[in-house]
Amino acid sequence: MVDVGIDGFRMDVAGFVPLDFWEQLRGELDAVRPPEKGGLFLLAEWESRDLHDHAFDASYAWSWYDAVHRIAQGKADTNALHVYYSWNENFWPAHALRMTFTSNHDKNSWEGTEFESFGEALPAAMVLSFVGEGIPLIYNGQEAAYDKRLEFFDRDPIVWREHPMADFYRRLIDLRTANTALHAGRWGARMVNVPSDRQGKVLSFVRQNGRDKVFAVFNFSAEAQTVHFHDGPQAGDYTDWESSERVTVREGEPMTLPAWGWKVFIGTRPVRARRG
Secondary structure (H helix, E strand, O other): OOOOOOOOOOOOOOHOOOOOHHHHHHHHHHHHHOOOHHEEEEEEEOOOOOOHHHHOOEEEOOOHHHHHHHHOOOOOOOHHHHHHHHHHHHHHHOOOOEOOOOOOOOOOOOEEEEEHHHHHHHHHHHHHHHHOOOOOOOOHHHOOOOOOOOOOOOOOOOOOOOOOHHHHHHHHHHHHHHHHOOOOHHHOOEEOOOEEOOOEEEEEEEOOOEEEEEEEEEEEEOOOOOEEOOOOOOOOOOOOOEOOEEEEEOOOEEEEEOOEEEEEEEOOOOOOOOOO
């Protein structure tokens, strides 16, 4: 093999190929570009823990999509996401990168566009894919809010246009890049659930490390919710990511979110001075 400057590969339906093939391939690729020199990024279009042992860096989080989609369709509540994130934390290796998405080529062509699938829940689902654990996927055309089911086997050019969604994605990317608590896998922070009196309707969590802190709240229901949070790590001073206003979150204070509304609060944890 020769290094020709490719950074990584996406392997289609990776579970249809024997695992030992992928592990052998990984070894040969690492010999060409060793991990200590950056390595190659391998993404499996599959959902299997074993693929991460000695082969793939990332895999598709089909279960995450299914959970959020069922919530958007009124067929589940936020407990479906608690199940997914608990399973992801306890069953999958810490280094496994799980790719979250609101659309991809299969979903778009065979089941419907992101607008058909998520309706009014789409913005909240998009934001969660960026601030929750995992790595977010932006599928072709999403930054132009393209609302067409693309032909799967035939050439079907996207009609590009300027759209506010492009800037929305840029801002989410900038947030995720700058905030170390939101980094993926072992480089970021785990989600810590913030319990409330609206469990089932509202998903709330904190991600924090020694430098950064994020408090995120999602109303995954079709009705406005006023939520009271129980004891948790959420109290503190923040910047509202959407409005850029300074906000102090106090224990016991209620928060009201519109139907399918969300809030992301950005904080910085104080750095303790080292003792000499």
